Amino acid sequence: MTGIYIHVPFCKRKCPYCDFYSVCRPELYEDYTQAVCRNIEAFKGRDIKCDTIYFGGGTPSVLSAEQVDRIIDTAGKCFDLCQPEITLEANPSSVDREKMSGWRKAGVTRLSFGVQSANDRELGFLGRLHDFSQAKSAVETAAQVGFRHISCDIMLGVKGQTLESLWDSIESITALPVDHISAYMLKIEKGTAFDCDEMRNAVADDDMLCDMYLQTVGQLASKGFLQYEISNFAKEGGKSRHNLKYWHGEEYIGIGPSAHSFFDNERYYCKSDVEEFISDKVQSMVVLEDDPDKAEEYVMLGLRLTEGIDIGKAEELGGKELGENIRKKAALFQKQGLCVVEKGILRLTPAGFLASNSIIGELLW
Ligand code: SF4
Secondary structure (H helix, E strand, O other), X not given: OEEEEEEEOEOOOOOOOOOOOOEOOHHHHHHHXXXXXXXXXXXXXXXXXXXXXXXXXXXXXHOOHHHHHHXXXXXXXXXXXXXXXXXXXXXXXXXXXXXXXXXXHHOOOEEEEEEEOOOHHHHHHOOOOOOHHHHHHHHHHHHHOOOOXXXXXXXXXXXXXXXXXXXXXXXXXXXXXXXXXXXXXXXXXXXXXXXXXXXXXXXXXXXHHHHHHHHHHHHHHHOOOEEEEOXXXXXXXXXXXXXXXXXXXXXXXXXXXXXXEEEOXXXXXXXXXXXXXXXXXXXXXXXXXXXXXXXXXXXXXXXXXXXXXXXXXXXXXXXXXXXXXXXXXXXXXXXXXXXXXXXXXXXXXXXXXXXXXXXXXXXXX
C-alpha cells in the first residue's frame, strides 16, 4: 500500500542547525493548503490504496485544524484510505488544546513533537522557540485530547551536553505519555548558521557522539522503547508505519516543495520553491532515478532496521557474487561485534549502526 508524504515548508523561525526546506511566510499558509489539495486531486480515479499520511516539515503544526482537515478530507476523496495512520509533526511552540483537538477530529492519529532536549540551556543553544515546560505541557495536552501515539525527537551532541544531561533529558521525556522516540545526532550541515569552525569545535566530537548513542540505546531499552531503526525506538505498537515504508522500499507519494516520491518504480522530487508550488496547477517533478538498483536499495535501506536483511533475498536481487561478498564480509564484521548473522538474516548491532555507512559500502562492493 502507498504512503502519502506532505511537506509543509513553513517555520516560525529558522533553527540555526537545520537544512530542511522551510520559509517564514505565514501569508502563504492558505494558498499552500489549496495547492496541496489540487495536487491530491490530480491522483483521483487512479485507484491508489493508501494506509499512511505523514505531514512533515518544516512545521506542519503552523497549519490550522481546518486546513489539516481539508487536506485529509481531500485525500479521503481521492485515495482509497485503509485505516490510515496519519502523523503530524508538531512544535511545542505552535500548538494549543483547541488546535490539537481539531487535528484529532480531522483524523490525525499520531503527533511527533520536536522536543530535542529537556534542558533549557541546550534548547536555547539549538535556537528553539520552546522551553521544556512548554514541551511537557504540549505532550500531556495531546494525550488528554485523545492521541495514543505520540513521538518525541531527542538531539544528541548539543554544545555543553554531557552524558549525564542527556540521561536526564531521556528520563524526563520518557516519563511523558509517549510511545516513540527518535534520537538524532547533531550534524553541522553546509549552508546553515552553524556551518562555521567555532560551532564545529563546540559540539560533541565523534567519540562523544558514539558514547551518547550507545548510552541512549541502552537507556531507552530499559524504559521499554526498543530500537527498530538506527534512530528510532518504540514501545509495543508504537512504530511509525509511514517511516517503515521508506526502509521497506515501499511506494510513497510526496506532495509539497522538496518532497520526494517513490512511485511507479521512479524516484523523483518536487523543487524546493513554495511560490512555484503554489502557482503551478500540479507540482512539476524532477526524476532522480528511473530504474533504481534493487539489490543496493534493499541492502542500504534494510540494514537501517534492526530486523536486518535476508542475505538470500539480496542474492536473488543482485546475483551470486553479491551474496558471496555479503556472507564473507559479514563473517568478519560479526567477529568485531558489528553485526549478527542468524538463519541467513544479517542484522547490525548498535555498534554496527555507528559504522553503518562503511559496513554497507564493504558489503556492496
Ligand atoms: S528544525 Fe524544525 S522547526 Fe527548526 S527550522 Fe528546521 S524544520 Fe523548522
